[in-house]
Amino acid sequence: MIDAKMEKAFNDQINAEFYSEYLYLSMKAYFADLNLNGFVNWFDVQVQEEHAHGMGMFDYLIERGGRVELQAIAKPETNWASPLECFKQVLEHEQYVTSRINALMDVADEVKDRAALSFLNWYLKEQVEEESTVGNVLSTLKLIGEDKHALLMLDKELATRTFVQPVIG
Numbered sequence: 306m307i308d309a310k311m312e313k314a315f316n317d318q319i320n321a322e323f324y325s326e327y328l329y330l331s332m333k334a335y336f337a338d339l340n341l342n343g344f345v346n347w348f349d350v351q352v353q354e355e356h357a358h359g360m361g362m363f364d365y366l367i368e369r370g371g372r373v374e375l376q377a378i379a380k381p382e383t384n385w386a387s388p389l390e391c392f393k394q395v396l397e398h399e400q401y402v403t404s405r406i407n408a409l410m411d412v413a414d415e416v417k418d419r420a421a422l423s424f425l426n427w428y429l430k431e432q433v434e435e436e437s438t439v440g441n442v443l444s445t446l447k448l449i450g451e452d453k454h455a456l457l458m459l460d461k462e463l464a465t466r467t468f469v470q471p472v473i474g
């Protein structure tokens with residue numbers, strides 16, 4: 306049986322993952338409005354990844370005999386000043402998620418839940434990858450500046466990203 310504090314921490318993180326899905330869905334809509342369809346594709350993959358992250362914890366909590374209690378998902382922002390400003394927020398958000406996974410691991414440490422620690426290692430590695438991927442797009446956007454042609458080249462590149470269902474845990 307899972308510790309009550311651990312169970313609560315997992316439920317809060319399930320909410321944070323589904324909020325991430327919602328935030329990226331909002332960003333997808335922002336880029337659709339700009340007719341940047343490569344960015345739309347990139348966020349579509351991001352949305353699916355966040356859904357998988359949330360469901361991974363959802364299924365794990367049930368597997369551990371815990372009780373999933375879904376919470377309200379906050380309203381995300383719906384507009385950004387530019388693609389660059391939007392990606393700055395993506396990176397900040399991913400850094401925030403990384404800090405949350407670390408805090409979740411602190412709880413697992415505190416209640417000596419080694420199985421949860423082992424499970425959460427996957428999320429920690431995933432965060433390293435996420436921050437790196439987002440950081441690369443952000444760096445490119447900084448280089449692009451006001452160059453519309455270069456922005457369209459990046460859009461073409463982002464159109465090639467594909468979703469691969471992750472094997473979590």
Ligand code: FEO
Pocket residue numbers: 322325354355358399402435
């Ligand atoms: Fe689920 Fe982007 O972290």
